[in-house]
Amino acid sequence: MSENTGPSHSLNSSRSARRGDNTTRQQRILGLLLETGNATIDALAAHFDVSRMTIHRDANALAQQGLVEKLHGGIALRNRAATQKTVSYRMALAREGKQAVIARAISLIRPEQIIILDDSTTVAEMLPLLPALAPLTIITNAMGVVQALAPYPDLRLICLGGDYNRPRNAFFGLICEQAAQGLRANTMFLSTSVVHGGAAFQNNQDIIKIKRVLMEICDKTVLLVDSSKFRKGGLYRLAGLDAFDHVLTDAQISPAIHEKLNAAGIPLEICKPDGES
Numbered sequence: 001m002s003e004n005t006g007p008s009h010s011l012n013s014s015r016s017a018r019r020g021d022n023t024t025r026q027q028r029i030l031g032l033l034l035e036t037g038n039a040t041i042d043a044l045a046a047h048f049d050v051s052r053m054t055i056h057r058d059a060n061a062l063a064q065q066g067l068v069e070k071l072h073g074g075i076a077l078r079n080r081a082a083t084q085k086t087v088s089y090r091m092a093l094a095r096e097g098k099q100a101v102i103a104r105a106i107s108l109i110r111p112e113q114i115i116i117l118d119d120s121t122t123v124a125e126m127l128p129l130l131p132a133l134a135p136l137t138i139i140t141n142a143m144g145v146v147q148a149l150a151p152y153p154d155l156r157l158i159c160l161g162g163d164y165n166r167p168r169n170a171f172f173g174l175i176c177e178q179a180a181q182g183l184r185a186n187t188m189f190l191s192t193s194v195v196h197g198g199a200a201f202q203n204n205q206d207i208i209k210i211k212r213v214l215m216e217i218c219d220k221t222v223l224l225v226d227s228s229k230f231r232k233g234g235l236y237r238l239a240g241l242d243a244f245d246h247v248l249t250d251a252q253i254s255p256a257i258h259e260k261l262n263a264a265g266i267p268l269e270i271c272k273p274d275g276e277s
Contacts, residue, residue, distance in 0.1 A: 024254070025050070026058050029075075030067060038076035049232055097250025098226045100271040102126055104248050105189055105224055109133050113186040116214050117145050119170035119207075120191035122224045124148075131155060139185055141210055142170040158183070165206070172206040177213045188218040194234030195225050198241050198264055201234020208236045220245040227252040241266045 025048055032047070033039060044055045059075045062068040069078040101122075106129045109115060117123050119142035127148045130136060134154035140146065141160040149155050162176025190211055192200040200223060202208050215221050223244040230253060241247050241261065247268045261268045 022058065022061070024252075025054075026062055029055075029058055029062065033068065033075070033077045038071070038074055040074040042073070044075075096273050097252050097271070098122070098125065100273045101224050101226060101248045101250055102129070104269065104271040105222055106130075106133070108187065108222060108246065109136070111135055113137070114139065114184070116140065116185045116188035116190075116218060117142065118188070118190040118211060118214065119144070119168055120224075122191035122226065123189050126189065137185075139180075139183055139214075141172065141176055141180075141214075142168075144169050160210075163206075168207075172210050176210055180210065180213045180217060183217055185218045187220045187222060188214055189222050189224060190214070191224045192229065192234075192238055194232075195230045195241065196232055196234060198261065198266065200225070200238040200241065200244075201236060202238055203235045205236055208238055211238055215239070215243070222246040222248065224248050226250050227254070230254065230257050241268070 028048070029039075029044060032044075041052050041055050041059070044058075045052045048055070059068060059070055062075070063070050063078075067078060068075045102125050105126055109130075111133055112135055114137040116139045117126065119140070124142075124144060127145065130138070130149065131152045131154070134152060135156070136154075137156040137158065138145065138149065139158045139160065141162070143159070143164075146157050146159045149157060160171055160176045160179045162171040162179070163173035164170075165172055192211075193203055194201040202211070221244045223241070223246065225247065227250050230249070242265065245267060247261075247266060248271050249268065251270055251272050253270065258268065258270070
């Protein structure tokens with residue numbers, strides 16, 4: 001019989017998850033204070049959707065590290081240099097984790113396949129690695145993808161037209177969706193704004209529509225979501241995580257979320273940098 005079953009194991013897992021959640025939130029608080037210098041407890045509680053008591057505990061933890069100073073009703077940076085170093089380290093870890101996700105995604109591609117790339121910034125990080133896998137056919141609604149890969153003659157590019165969205169440098173709308181429906185692909189690589197409660201969410205209906213159409217014309221779908229995407233929020237439901245063949249994330253994901261998704265049978269894969277077990 002396993003020694004790790006029963007109430008004590010559940011309690012330890014819960015405590016570990018809370019520590020992970022607390023650490024992530026405290027790092028995000030530091031990032032916010034680097035921009036603003038100070039913030040009220042009420043504003044931070046509203047921003048992170050937690051109680052004032054939770055923010056007070058975070059403030060105490062950060063104050064003990066000498067990074068912030070507690071004020072009446074708020075907190076302020078105490079040591080900007082130390083805080084910058086802490087946040088820079090966190091950003092380096094996040095970057096390393098995202099690169100591990102990208103590397104795993106690239107490993108799923110074979111020459112001569114037809115792949116779909118969405119207009120997300122996460123998927124855009126795959127682009128420099130694609131020429132080495134040529135020949136490929138790439139379908140996309142993102143002008144940025146076409147612009148980046150146009151110099152490589154062994155990469156056949158199919159750009160879905162439609163209503164051009166300047167901020168996203170991509171095409172959406174009915175014309176785009178109809179063009180996609182006449183195609184077929186092996187694998188789609190996409191990302192999303194938020195993952196919460198076992199589902200992927202976006203905040204824009206047009207983005208949801210084209211992603212769903214593109215998912216329907218693929219044999220396989222691969223969702224790339226770094227651990228920061230696992231949070232509350234998101235307005236429109238894209239799909240349940242069980243709709244994807246692969247869900248790739250990094251090792252900074254909360255243990256509680258990881259455990260819950262595994263128990264639900266979600267094809268979640270933790271991607272670690274080379275050399276890590």
